[in-house]
Amino acid sequence: MEWIADDDVQSEKQHLALISQGVAFVAEGQGHGIVGFLNGEVTPDALHIWQMAVHHQQQGRGIGRHLIEAAQQHAVSTGIHALTLTTFRDVAWNEPYYQRLGHRTLGCESLDPPRCSSTV
Numbered sequence: 747m748e749w750i751a752d753d754d755v756q757s758e759k760q761h762l763a764l765i766s767q768g769v770a771f772v773a774e775g776q777g778h779g780i781v782g783f784l785n786g787e788v789t790p791d792a793l794h795i796w797q798m799a800v801h802h803q804q805q806g807r808g809i810g811r812h813l814i815e816a817a818q819q820h821a822v823s824t825g826i827h828a829l830t831l832t833t834f835r836d837v838a839w840n841e842p843y844y845q846r847l848g849h850r851t852l853g854c855e856s857l858d859p860p861r862c863s864s865t866v
């Protein structure tokens with residue numbers, strides 16, 4: 747998993763662009779400040795989640811699930827019919843986690859060619 751650990755995080759510029767033009771939700775922990783975020787972009791056919799992360803000391807407490815639910819509620823309330831994201835097939839818990847939250851894995855035939863790998 748070194749390549750993920752070494753991967754760049756979203757830049758401040760990317761965060762600001764999604765806050766102003768896309769969607770961004772934060773989770774605030776009592777006395778801990780912001781402990782997680784989810785951001786994404788509204789595409790012609792979906793709200794696409796670009797990134798979600800929860801502070802490592804706060805993981806496993808349902809914060810990620812609540813962030814996804816906030817994105818789902820936003821999509822429903824603004825008439826967006828789909829919530830999409832991509833994840834890693836080779837991280838054992840990733841795909842099942844998003845499936846438990848209501849996502850289904852799309853096959854290549856339903857994706858644009860550039861997005862045709864490891865997509866939920």
Ligand SMILES: CC(C)(COP(=O)(O)OP(=O)(O)OC[C@H]1O[C@@H](n2cnc3c(N)ncnc32)[C@H](O)[C@@H]1OP(=O)(O)O)[C@@H](O)C(=O)NCCC(=O)NCCS
Pocket residue numbers: 798799800801804805806807808809810811812832833834839840843846
């Ligand atoms: C992925 C992430 C945003 C989820 O946020 P969270 O607040 O921990 O999520 P929740 O508490 O709602 O759910 C945790 C679920 O993920 C699974 N999970 C999270 N991290 C895990 C790990 N390291 N190993 C195994 N399972 C893990 C748990 O099984 C749990 O599933 P369940 O509650 O349905 O049984 C958060 O763990 C994170 O920031 N991880 C580091 C970044 C990362 O791995 N991102 C991958 C994005 S595809």
